[in-house]
Amino acid sequence: LAEGAVVVGASSGVGRAVAEELARRGWSLVVSARDRRDLEAVAADLSTRERAVVRALPVDLSDPGLDPERFARAAAQELGRVDLFVLTAGVVDEEDDGLAAPAPTERLVRVNYLAAIQLLAAFARLQREQGGGQIVAISSIAAAAPRRRNAVYSSAKAGLEVYARGLRHALYGTGVRIQVYALGYVDTRLAFGQRLLFPAASPEAVARQIVGALGSWEGVRYYPRFWSVVVKLFGLVPESLRLRFKY
Amino acid sequence: VKDTIDCRFLSFDGTERVSGSLARPDRYRQLFDVLSRPRPAIPRGAGLSYCCASAGEDVVSVSSRRFDRVLGLDRDAGTVVVEPGVTVGALHDLAVRNGWYPPILPGHPEITVGGCVAFDVHGKSGRTFRSCVLALTLFHPSFGEIECSPEVDAELFELTVGGCGLTGFVTSVTLQLVPVAGSSLVRRRSPVADLSTTLEALLKHERDHDFAYSWNDLSARGNSFGRGIVYLESFADETLRASRRTPGRGAGEPAGRLPVPLLGRRIAPIANRIYYEAERRRGRSRLDLGRGSFPILGKEGYFRALGRRGFREYQMLVPIPRFPTVIERLQAAIVDTASRPCLGSLKILDAEARLLRFSGRGVAVAVDVPAGPRSRELFARLDAIALEVGARVNLSKDSRVGQRVVAELFPEYGAFRSGVESIDSGRGFDSALRRRVLG
Numbered sequence: 154l155a156e157g158a159v160v161v162g163a164s165s166g167v168g169r170a171v172a173e174e175l176a177r178r179g180w181s182l183v184v185s186a187r188d189r190r191d192l193e194a195v196a197a198d199l200s201t202r203e204r205a206v207v208r209a210l211p212v213d214l215s216d217p218g219l220d221p222e223r224f225a226r227a228a229a230q231e232l233g234r235v236d237l238f239v240l241t242a243g244v245v246d247e248e249d250d251g252l253a254a255p256a257p258t259e260r261l262v263r264v265n266y267l268a269a270i271q272l273l274a275a276f277a278r279l280q281r282e283q284g285g286g287q288i289v290a291i292s293s294i295a296a297a298a299p300r301r302r303n304a305v306y307s308s309a310k311a312g313l314e315v316y317a318r319g320l321r322h323a324l325y326g327t328g329v330r331i332q333v334y335a336l337g338y339v340d341t342r343l344a345f346g347q348r349l350l351f352p353a354a355s356p357e358a359v360a361r362q363i364v365g366a367l368g369s370w371e372g373v374r375y376y377p378r379f380w381s382v383v384v385k386l387f388g389l390v391p392e393s394l395r396l397r398f399k400y
Numbered sequence: 401v402k403d404t405i406d407c408r409f410l411s412f413d414g415t416e417r418v419s420g421s422l423a424r425p426d427r428y429r430q431l432f433d434v435l436s437r438p439r440p441a442i443p444r445g446a447g448l449s450y451c452c453a454s455a456g457e458d459v460v461s462v463s464s465r466r467f468d469r470v471l472g473l474d475r476d477a478g479t480v481v482v483e484p485g486v487t488v489g490a491l492h493d494l495a496v497r498n499g500w501y502p503p504i505l506p507g508h509p510e511i512t513v514g515g516c517v518a519f520d521v522h523g524k525s526g527r528t529f530r531s532c533v534l535a536l537t538l539f540h541p542s543f544g545e546i547e548c549s550p551e552v553d554a555e556l557f558e559l560t561v562g563g564c565g566l567t568g569f570v571t572s573v574t575l576q577l578v579p580v581a582g583s584s585l586v587r588r589r590s591p592v593a594d595l596s597t598t599l600e601a602l603l604k605h606e607r608d609h610d611f612a613y614s615w616n617d618l619s620a621r622g623n624s625f626g627r628g629i630v631y632l633e634s635f636a637d638e639t640l641r642a643s644r645r646t647p648g649r650g651a652g653e654p655a656g657r658l659p660v661p662l663l664g665r666r667i668a669p670i671a672n673r674i675y676y677e678a679e680r681r682r683g684r685s686r687l688d689l690g691r692g693s694f695p696i697l698g699k700e701g702y703f704r705a706l707g708r709r710g711f712r713e714y715q716m717l718v719p720i721p722r723f724p725t726v727i728e729r730l731q732a733a734i735v736d737t738a739s740r741p742c743l744g745s746l747k748i749l750d751a752e753a754r755l756l757r758f759s760g761r762g763v764a765v766a767v768d769v770p771a772g773p774r775s776r777e778l779f780a781r782l783d784a785i786a787l788e789v790g791a792r793v794n795l796s797k798d799s800r801v802g803q804r805v806v807a808e809l810f811p812e813y814g815a816f817r818s819g820v821e822s823i824d825s826g827r828g829f830d831s832a833l834r835r836r837v838l839g
Contacts, residue, residue: 165426165466191427194483198469202494342426346405 157232159183161212161272162242164191166341167291170360171239176205178364183228185212186242208232214242214268215260221268221275229279237367238276239289240269243310245343251304258305265309270316277320277329285328287368290317292335294375297384300400310335314373321371333373334363337380351383403434409447409455412703414657414710415771416452416799418832420459426466428571434462435569436541440830443565445485445512449519450713451799452832453564459830462569464514470494471572478577479534484514484570491575492693500577501689504529507696514570519796520562520757524611524633524695528751528759530561532576540568541828549574559819562757564795566820566829566838581610582635585692591680592616595626595727595746599720599763602630602748610634617676618734618744618767619669625731628744629679633692640688661707661770665740672742706742710771714782715794717749717762722789726765729788733781743768755816756806756837758794766797776800795837806837 158175162168164186172184176199184199186192189211196209208231212224229235244264246257273290280286292310299307317333324331338344338353354377362376375381387395407422422444425431435441437460444454444461455461464485471481478500482491489509491502506516506523515521516529517536535549538560548557560567592598598614605612609632616628663671691697703711718726734741745766753760767782769775783805786793792809793801807813817838 188427188429194469194471197471201470201473342403342424342430345424346402346422 156236157181157183157234158237158239159185159228159232159235159276160239160241161185161214162240162291163195164188166241166343167336167339167356167359167363168239168241169195170356171241171289171363172199172207173203174357174360174364175237176203176207179205180237181206181232183208183210183231185210185224185228187211187213187215214264214272215244217263219268219271221271224272225275225279234283235276235279235286237287237289238273238280239363240272241291242269243291243293243306245303245306249303249305250301253305261305262309265306266312266316269313273317273320273331277324277331280329281324281327286330288329288331289363289367290331290333292317292333292373294335294337294380294384296335298387317373330368330371332363332366332371334359334376335373335380337375337377337383351379403430404460407455407461409452409461411450411452411710411799412448413450413712413771413797413799414706414708415712416832418452418455418457418459420455420457420461422461422463424463424466431462431467431569431571432539432541434460435539435828440828441569442829442831443484443514443518443569445515445518446487446510448508448511448515449833450797451795451836453518453796454515454831456831456833456835459832464512464569467571468512473498475499478579479574480577481572481574482513483572484512484517486513487511488513488516489690489694493690495577496580496689499580501580502575503527503532503578505693507694509690509694509697513573513575514565517561517570517573518563518565520759521796522747522749522751522758522764524613524747526606526612526748526750528749528757530754530757530759531751533561533573534576535574536560536570537572538568539571540823542824542826545571555819556823558754559816559823562755562759563816563820564756564833565831566834567823568829580635580689582637582689583639584636584689585610585633585687586636587685587687587692588632589629589679589682589684590632591676592628592630593626594623595628595730596724598626598628598630598746599723602746602763603720605630605632606748606750613747614745615675615679616744616746617669617672618730619665619672619740619742621735625734626727626744627676629676636686638686640686657704657706657708657710659708661709661711662705663702663742664707664770665738665774668740668742702743706768706770711742711768712771712775712779712800713797714767714779715758715764715797716782716786716791717758717760717764717794718789718791719760719762722791723763726785726789726791729785730765730767730782733778733785737774737778737781739769739774739778741767741769753792755812755819756795756810758792758796760792762791764794765791795833801837803837803839 163172163184192209196207295307296310340353404421404423441460467483468485506521539545611633751759
């Protein structure tokens with residue numbers, strides 16, 4: 154029997170690549186995202202090409218009326234058992250300079266943090282009841298290196314990482330394991346056209362890493378791995394010096 | 401987050417440069433948004449057209465690469481619905497795994513289905529892509545998204561197939577596959593003395609083989625002119641271990657090309673002779689389908705060897721009775737301009753001649769030379785030959801043919817132009833090719 158996974162953020166980028174990689178390895182899937190048409194295209198593609206059992210279940214993390222509990226139950230009903238929950242959905246905002254109006258700030262916090270941890274909690278509960286499972290969430294190097302272009306985004310991702318550490322403690326001994334990837338540059342819409350200091354990883358490479366390393370460690374890790382060195386070096390630069398540069 | 405970036409585009413033949421923008425939407429919402437802005441746009445697939453067909457000065461090239469999903473496959477009827485960014489390599493693999501085969505495949509697996517529609521490509525087969533397209537969905541900001549087919553909105557359908565991307569952005573393509581006739585390909589080679597015996601052999605074997613085409617040495621002088629190899633391929637039932645399918649580096653990137661052409665006029669005749677002698681001795685070979693279906697796969701080095709200054713290709717579709725005249729004129733043009741083509745090739749095409757498509761019944765003649773003043777002179781002569789015998793040229797392979805020649809060569813030029821203008825009256829879709837050919 155194929156194992157069941159839920160991927161939230163599956164209409165594009167890393168989420169779509171993870172869904173593809175899972176489908177290729179025989180997982181049954183519930184794919185979720187805001188854009189119904191893209192989601193249905195991804196579901197059709199995976200069920201045709203990989204002959205995987207795939208259901209599209211739209212979800213909008215920016216919707217204040219989101220009911221994470223109900224979404225988790227609906228997904229579980231489709232799959233029978235949710236062995237894996239992957240959360241890749243996230244948004245950035247061009248105006249995220251830390252001085253933005255309440256509405257865009259609320260949206261950034263809601264999608265990247267509030268709805269995210271509510272979903273993680275809902276699936277953690279579900280998996281604890283199941284007697285075990287695996288959770289993967291996506292963070293960013295921005296969490297460790299906030300800057301003037303992503304002040305709210307980076308703080309939301311930092312919040313997500315801290316929450317995940319707390320959740321890991323809470324889940325200790327329950328058979329539910331959590332992995333958080335703090336991703337460096339990835340060749341998705343977020344990095345498109347940016348002048349980057351390092352080459353961007355392909356979403357497919359990230360997906361192979363995520364699926365290949367399922368259950369092999371717990372906690373928060375950088376990917377690609379060299380970013381842990383970059384972030385450490387960055388931390389060694391005195392703040393007073395860092396502030397003088399516009400990056 | 402930016403959704404368009406400034407970009408310099410280089411045609412695949414390396415001779416045409418334009419400054420435009422590139423957008424790479426990954427969701428329909430973003431796609432329709434970028435296409436609905438006032439700035440003219442053009443769909444872009446793999447960017448492997450020899451001219452700037454999917455780019456233009458101040459035009460936004462809208463990449464279809466993230467729209468590469470298979471939307472449905474009827475395993476019994478052999479029909480498949482795909483988004484335009486699906487590559488023909490991916491289409492081929494999916495079809496073969498399910499016992500089907502795409503009847504028309506261009507030479508390289510990285511080419512997208514959207515590109516095949518835009519230029520009604522032919523590849524090794526004698527027919528063109530139009531023959532396997534059952535329906536299209538097309539988005540244009542002026543009318544939104546509509547479905548068209550030979551039955552519904554036929555005019556829009558016909559203008560879009562071979563329409564160079566000027567009628568809108570294709571969002572899905574329904575294709576009819578054919579049952580796969582074997583698990584491998586047998587390729588037979590038979591040497592031929594010149595172009596007229598090549599044509600005889602191709603006509604003779606047109607029906608009894610699945611694919612027939614030739615390679616000819618147009619750099620040889622005197623009686624050796626046009627000697628070559630006729631390739632006859634048939635499906636066979638022998639399972640071979642699949643060979644490596646990753647295309648060589650730089651498949652779509654003229655950047656990796658040598659600073660000076662390796663296949664210039666001094667070396668081309670030697671290289672051609674070596675190739676001829678080697679192929680003549682090879683006889684038969686067997687290829688797995690993944691490799692055999694795409695003759696250019698693994699030969700990307702050829703384009704790099706043509707150098708950074710680029711190369712030019714001329715393709716003309718000659719009515720069969722006029723072919724003897726063409727042989728004579730072609731040889732004279734090559735000798736007079738002291739050209740040494742690095743590639744020559746023939747194949748028989750048999751598809752209804754329509755609009756600006758490279759279609760009709762005739763011999764498709766391809767000639768490659770490194771770019772330069774000599775090639776300009778040679779190609780002006782070839783234009784004259786095409787006009788004399790009424791041979792269509794292949795717009796996707798030609799970065800220089802002008803409006804006057806195209807208007808004269810294609811009887812439906814006026815119909816195509818007014819058709820595109822009525823669909824796209826606000827000129828929301830534009831490219832360097834449109835400006836050169838339609839004005």
